[in-house]
Amino acid sequence: GTTDRQSRADAGLTVYAAASLTDVFPAFDKDEKYSFGGSNALAAQITNGAPADVFASANTSLPAQLYAKGLVEKPVNFTRNTLVIVVPKSNPAGIHTVYDLAKPGVKVDVANSAVPVGGYTLQILKNMNLTAKVSPNFVSQETDVREVLAKVALGQADAGFVYSTDAQTVPGQVTVIKMPAWAQPKITYAMAVVTKSPNQAAAKAFVDSILGKAGQAALVKYGFLPLAKPAAKPIKPIKKKAKK
Amino acid sequence: MADLAADFTLPLRSFELELGLRVDRTVALVGPSGAGKSSVLRALAGLARPSRGRIALGDDVWFDAERRLFRQPDERSVGLVFQEYALFPHLSVRRNVAYGGRARVDEYLERFHIGHLAESSPTELSGGERQRVALARALAREPGLLLLDEPLSSLDAHTRTTVRAELQELLREFALPTILVTHDFDDAAALADEVGVIVQGTLRQLAPPQELVARPADAFVASFTGANLLRGVARRTADALTEVRLETGEAVFSADPGEGAVGVVVYPWEVTLGREPHTDSALNSIVGDVRSVVTVGTRVRVQVGPITAEVTASSAERLEVERGGRVVASFKATGTRLVPLG
Amino acid sequence: MADLAADFTLPLRSFELELGLRVDRTVALVGPSGAGKSSVLRALAGLARPSRGRIALGDDVWFDAERRLFRQPDERSVGLVFQEYALFPHLSVRRNVAYGGRARVDEYLERFHIGHLAESSPTELSGGERQRVALARALAREPGLLLLDEPLSSLDAHTRTTVRAELQELLREFALPTILVTHDFDDAAALADEVGVIVQGTLRQLAPPQELVARPADAFVASFTGANLLRGVARRTADALTEVRLETGEAVFSADPGEGAVGVVVYPWEVTLGREPHTDSALNSIVGDVRSVVTVGTRVRVQVGPITAEVTASSAERLEVERGGRVVASFKATGTRLVPLG
């Protein structure tokens, strides 16, 4: 009950953050508790009453939806990222460009389309109109980006779409194949304070620290891209229910 | 010493158990398997609830259907010894005996000659020892009624007789109203003052053992007491005798009156063997092959066709009876009884 | 008709079963529970593998330790009837009988009077019927050796005698080498030509029933055949008699020679009852309380102190023996046998 929220207040904030932030957040502020996972899964948990103080998503739409439902305060963008292809060091399928993914029998691992990175993957393929050629090679739809990375690193899959930042976390195990900039979707991370959070102040502080110099520096250090326009202006909520 | 007065109906799976009984001394219940013997004990002990009637020990009422009164087993002053003794395997002999009555345990251990087993586990005991423990446990509670379910059946042939004698003494000592269930007529005769024969949940006959042998109420009782039972059809004859035409064809005569389908009851020791058939109608004779010859001490049991005769070893030798041979079995018309066949 | 020749050692849990046996007719194995009786049958049927020896039916060798030869049960011409009959509950009586030998099923159904039960399930049968089915099933295979494990033990007292007679006839008919296991000496005596007494895995005595009664090899055999066994210490006396001082204090005399711890064997029908003790050393007398009185037909079994007497009903009446009374039990010194006590 409330008591154990109190205890959490003492124990620091509970931050629900996209899987791609797994390394940077704890490195930047190790006093908080983190729950990393697919942004959509985290959103769902918050909807179901998960006691999060801050929600950091790998896209802007999910925070916007929660904001629309009044579950979180007004979201703010805090960083950007780019999409890359990773292949196992051994590169069994001999993947060198994105076009190789169209070769028959290549095991391409992607994230669930509801997961931000999954959405971005579909988008980039569409931009390069490779969707028809590559999507037949999809072998799985993982629940978050790190699972894609893991499956590729393990060599289970021949290739996978992840954020460039994730690719850097397992240097020895995967080879990165860059994607053309023109095809890159607009990958913007947004975060918000959870309305029900008993630690509004501390939560706000955390958000600000991320937006602040140190926070941005840490993000860049881990390969994230600084925001195009430093001013974090609110985006208007998009009222659409994610339904296929 | 209060008497037990029981009169109740207990619905069983396939039939109803209907019983009226007054017990001051030892009553044995005999009957075939499934007759309802154990169920009687269950009802008296409060382990099963009758649908009708009344059970009381003296003026202490245990069950009364009218008054919706049903005392739980632990509220009845009853000692029940189970068919397989149901000793607590996880408790030592002493703690088994102490379970019901903590008072004079050692005394009981001694009394039943199981003092030396006090600390051992029931699982290590012989059949006879187990039975003694079970009795001690039941009696240590100093009950007003003693119930024994086949106390001898799980003993093997030659411990049986000795244990039976022990039991006989104990029953006399404690002089409690006692009901004991058994399969075996000899046990019943040895242990009980009265024997009740139960079949299909109804009490066929309740009488002293000798009485049952002398005047069996029906075919079942007769064969149960070890008599030969010859099935046939009876019709009166000119002289005072009844003629019975047996299923096997022969005609036999009895001094008993009878009509229609009857069983001719004759005990093995009333049958004599010979070589020549008799013509005298007062003396029945049945000719047949010797189907078995069993020597029991000085007596020989010979099965001739449908009938078993028990004769002295000497006469058996004289006749040179042996399997397969032909002999004549004779018995007096006055030595037979007729029982109706249901 | 080939004979069975078996001589083997079978290690059991707590002791070794050691047996040498030649069977042409019916041999009964008797002995206390756990003696190894069933194990013998298991070894012969190939259900257990002896560590040593040889088993052969005629010149058809089933087991030979030297030659590492062990024939599986299904490769031995043996019919085994199990203690609880082990009928297949999921098959009709007919299919049970047909299981072993499909050839002349109906014939066997008729022969064993179970034709009318052909389609019913074994679970619906009475004990006696079950036993007949089990026998039919075992014999339908037309085996060269018949093994019966306590064929009567699971029948209740009064079907028992009739079934015993049936069995007796069947054994004679088929005239197979047969081994039957039993707890009960009377069954053994009734059914077998020779009786073997097994205790703790060793054959104590193998002889015709009468022989066992006449000359029991040891205390166990004696008490097993229904004799009284009085324990005591023997010492030679001036005259040709042996004096035995009983545990109970009395001294009795026997015509048998003996030394040290012995058992005095005397059969109930050799004991007479009276009021006055005798002084003649040729006639032993034991004074004691009457502990039980059981009437069996014309005979009465009276337990006096340590000894049981079987007397005629008339003499029992004359003496007015009844529980608790004091009488004198007498038996001839020549009527006793002495057996060593291990």
Place this chain on the structure above:
Amino acid sequence: MRKALHVVGLFAATALTLGFLVLPLAALFTRQSPVELVHQLSNPVVTDALKLSVVTSAIAQALILLLGTPTAYLVATRRFPGRSLVVTLVELPLVLPPAVAGIGLLVAFGRVGLLGSTFDALGISVAFNRTAVVLAVAFVASPLYLRAAIAAFEALDPNLVAASRTLGAGPVRTFFRVALPLTSAGLAAGAALSLARGLGEFGATIMFAGSLQGVTQTLPLAIYAEFDRDFDVAVTISALFVVITAAILLSLKLSALWRTSQRTSRSLFARLSWS
């Protein structure tokens, strides 16, 4: 009053326990009207998953029966050293977290796992395809069957087997004519349980086989996927599951009940009244 008290306590505890176990399942049906539930079932996600689950479970079940039955028979009828170790091994997957099972399967059969290269050489691929699903399902489901089967074969009266042998039937005939018919009930029970368990396999599958609609996304994976996407669909599938498994178990119970009711009375004192 002491007596009344203990009875009350007894019933209270029971009510609480059952309530706790039943409520979550009941709740699944309260969110939507039955109509909506049924309607949701036509959702392609659900139908695809259902098809896949049925197919893979069927294959897995077939394997389990074919290989598990002899195994159980052997374990049950032979006494050998380390027997209880084997039984334990058989039971392990029963209590292991599916995640562990998944990881185990990956390191064993995965492309980089122990046998990965072997499989590649054989041209078998067990990654991200039905084969992987079947393996995962078989791995977590078989123990339930094996356990039940072993128990059933152990309960089989050895005298009946012996009787069959002495009546001239060889081991094989004995097995099919006696052992199998008499244990069928127990085996069926085991099969039903393992079937239900297999249908519900989640953790191992998602790690070892991945989750792709129509290929490797079984019902439980669909639940998980829809949990983030469309909660109602997740609830629907869950409800569907409860119905299926309940049906399986209940039919099992009833058949068992029916069988026993045919047999004779269990012990005499069964009916002893307590309160």
Place this chain on the structure above:
Amino acid sequence: MRKALHVVGLFAATALTLGFLVLPLAALFTRQSPVELVHQLSNPVVTDALKLSVVTSAIAQALILLLGTPTAYLVATRRFPGRSLVVTLVELPLVLPPAVAGIGLLVAFGRVGLLGSTFDALGISVAFNRTAVVLAVAFVASPLYLRAAIAAFEALDPNLVAASRTLGAGPVRTFFRVALPLTSAGLAAGAALSLARGLGEFGATIMFAGSLQGVTQTLPLAIYAEFDRDFDVAVTISALFVVITAAILLSLKLSALWRTSQRTSRSLFARLSWS
């Protein structure tokens, strides 16, 4: 030769089955040297998860024993209509996918669930915290105990209970002096199984309690989390798991074995040689 053949087949099937079940578990130990394994265990993720798992499992187990035992006793000793339905309900969670359990718990006790508002009013929150973990564990683990306990109480010779009653012991005394001691073995077995199962709970927890290190991230969740982060850690925890659960089950088996070995021989024909 027919005979030899069937024996070969028998052993082949067994080898295949056991191999399939054992290999994945064995493989877990091949990736790293025992030293590395042990070393990994000091990883805070592992220690946190271990602590949490121990605490929550302990609480859940306590609840299960306290409430489950009387329930099982009632169900086992009373004949009442719909009894087999109850038993089925008790067994359902055993075969339901944990995912379903998770969803069920959410819709029942979650914030938006049936009792959510009630709980909120009471100021209790049972979603995504320790309480949630305990509930999830209890929900999936209790059936294993209940089943075993019911079986144990049913196997208890009713004559012994009856004897106790006729010896003047009331129901309560009878329960504690006779029923409980004589079923302890069975109950222990059930408890051990449910403990193991509870420790391994994954699907329901992740959905109902989330995965927050130190708060709701039990060992299985840690495995799942580390699978994405550091595969070796995941493998380590998995190996740890195999060891723990194997230990639990094995000790169980051995104690059982020990007990039976004390009793007298099971049936005579047990030793019947087959091949």
